[in-house]
Amino acid sequence: MERGISPIRLNEYLQEVGGDLNRAVELYVWNSRMAAECFATIGHLEVLLRNAVDQVFKEYCKEDERGIPWFLQLCSGLNDEDLASIAGAREQNAKAKRPDSRDRIIATLTFGFWSHLFNAKHEELWRQCLYKVFAQGINPHVTRKTIAGLVESVRITRNRVAHQNFLKAFDIPKAMQDVFRLAYLISPQYGEWLERDASRWREVYDQCPQIDTDTLIVPGRVAWDIYQYQPIYVCKPERFFRDMRYLAFYENRSIRSQIPMILRVFDQVPWNEEEAQRLCASDDVMNRKLGHALEWAFSSEGREVAHGWANSENGYKVLLLTPCRGSKQGDDGHLVLPNGDIPHMRSGAYVQNHRYASSHDLLVARSTDDLRYSIN
Incomplete structure (x- = not known):
């Protein structure tokens, strides 16, 4: 064969x-x-x-x-x-x-x-x-x-x-x-x-024989609001996630249709303007993207969208993502769900801390009940 x-x-x-x-x-x-x-x-x-x-x-x-x-x-x-x-x-x-x-x-x-x-x-x-x-x-x-x-x-x-x-x-x-x-x-x-x-x-x-849980689903209105301005997800440092390809946002009882690809994971990023300047001057394109996101975080718009950034001596964990867009464009791996947001019809929150699912299922799901390969 x-x-x-x-x-x-x-x-x-x-x-x-x-x-x-x-x-x-x-x-x-x-x-x-x-x-x-x-x-x-x-x-x-x-x-x-x-x-x-x-x-x-x-x-x-x-x-x-x-x-x-x-x-x-x-x-x-x-x-x-x-x-x-x-x-x-x-x-x-x-x-x-x-x-x-x-x-x-x-x-x-x-x-x-x-x-x-x-x-x-x-x-x-x-x-x-x-x-x-x-x-x-x-x-x-x-x-x-x-x-x-x-x-x-x-x-x-x-x-x-x-x-x-x-x-x-x-x-x-x-x-x-x-x-x-x-x-x-x-x-x-x-x-x-x-x-x-x-x-x-x-x-x-x-009937695809190889379906992986490749998507991290995180909750939170603020996280979703931030992503619409900057292609990042920010959380506490050293927070453990499985190695995933995509990230999805669960907000207002729905999984949002934007499924960005995770480009790089940065742990314990110093959260100050000096670090932003250092990253912006880097030769590495991903570092520069993170630096520009940090600059935005310290702007008046960034502080307003995030309702103020809590101080953290250990910095933050930051997932750098593909940017939000109206439709799927280019070959950067970003997904936009063709059926729109995926509603959660049952009582209780579908995601509380975080959850994993299959992008294969997300692309065709009409509700969270259709997500066969979903684990906490």
């Missing part, structure tokens, strides 16, 4: 399970099933998207009246790159000895062709007709930029699952949310069918 899969390809899976070859292969099989299910769901979306665009262009270019397919009309508004893609599709059909029919050409055009129609180069086409692809243009909140972001997210996911890249560390729930959101914007009925009946991604996702 190791030779067949190749040591290089299997290496990520081995690292995930501590070198256990049997468990690595089990995870590899799950990864293939997960990729296949995501790819099939995106395939359904691709059919919807291309048919919706085709219909809009057909009407815009008065295809029935002129008798010429919109993608062959000089007045279509397509650029040279688009026309080259169309020519490539026709050439591909010719080589395969398939008919050069209108429907065959539409089916042969790649997802990249359809997704590129919503980039900035097609702003004029968006204003003229492409906006009609989405809910017949009746949704004033849909912009070309919004659609471009969604189709790019779907394109990246499509490429990742098509090559069966490692998905354990990939934000599958966010990726699939973008797929369904795009489908709903084109056709609410189709979107509902796709999410509820045609896709089994959640079932496969829940």
Whole structure:
């Protein structure tokens, strides 16, 4: 199995399970099933998207009246790159000895062709007709930029699952949310069918054989308030936490949707302005980030948000985190829960001192009852 899969390809899976070859292969099989299910769901979306665009262009270019397919009309508004893609599709059909029919050409055009129609180069086409692809243009909140972001997210996911890249560390729930959101914007009925009946991604996702408790959950309104200004979590020095990848905040009976990645843990940080200046002058980027956070802590805003910082001769323990943001951006590991905050429905506090959970579960949970891998 190791030779067949190749040591290089299997290496990520081995690292995930501590070198256990049997468990690595089990995870590899799950990864293939997960990729296949995501790819099939995106395939359904691709059919919807291309048919919706085709219909809009057909009407815009008065295809029935002129008798010429919109993608062959000089007045279509397509650029040279688009026309080259169309020519490539026709050439591909010719080589395969398939008919050069209108429907065959539409089916042969790649997802990249359809997704590129919503980039900035097609702003004029968006204003003229492409906006009609989405809910017949009746949704004033849909912009070309919004659609471009969604189709790019779907394109990246499509490429990742098509090559069966490692998905354990990939934000599958966010990726699939973008797929369904795009489908709903084109056709609410189709979107509902796709999410509820045609896709089994959640079932496969829940069957992941390697789910770790990798998230530290801490309580407190002040801690959450501070994080929204500075990417830190501050607590008493030498407080023991297990080695975790992420940190989550439990506040107002909910786990907040921001799940920052823990970049570095500093223990017994001297809490004074001299230390802030020393850290800001460091050659280490993480030290500088901590220094800037300390400078903020001594500002009037920092003191107000934290309701004053209690004196500590031994300093504080500080967890340096990825910053708060409106949505998941970049590749820094930061997570934003696609379903929003996770409420705690039962009586009593879900977290009192601290708690550990799985980011795998957090990404799909609707309430704290869905957190299977959660321990005190």
